[in-house]
């Protein structure tokens with residue numbers, strides 16, 4: 001479902017969110033295995049660091065390379081960005097019906113089932129759609145959606161800049177993220 005937000009600001013967005021309605025039913029479906037890769041949670045280096053700091057975890061315990069990649073001539077494999085690790089298709093942090101990294105969960109988790117594509121509000125399927133959301137909660141969600149959009153745009157721009165520089169040659173796997181090019 002798409003809704004245009006012409007005058008994009010927190011208040012306007014909050015009104016739209018109240019019109020649609022949303023309350024988390026704690027079903028956990030967005031954290032567990034679903035069809036295909038629809039529960040992939042992309043995370044930036046900043047978000048990985050936040051989880052790492054908050055929960056004293058190493059990066060290798062939090063994220064893995066995005067599953068899709070391109071293979072360049074010469075045998076080098078390039079992946080753009082990271083996703084939260086999954087166990088049997090479920091987010092590895094979803095245990096006993098709860099998020100184990102809730103206080104530092106990524107933007108995608110904070111704002112699901114919504115996202116902004118420019119000024120368009122997109123809504124993903126979710127059992128909680130249509131439930132009552134208070135003005136206060138709608139404002140918090142609106143603010144998070146706008147912050148997420150800004151963070152994603154910044155991440156994309158930094159990845160574009162990293163890709164505009166020449167990639168190292170040789171065989172191996174490269175991850176390109178907002179911090180640059182990393183060989184893993």
Ligand code: SF4
Pocket residue numbers: 030031041084091092093094095098099100101102105106109
């Ligand atoms: S980090 Fe938490 S909220 Fe996000 S998918 Fe994993 S368990 Fe769910």
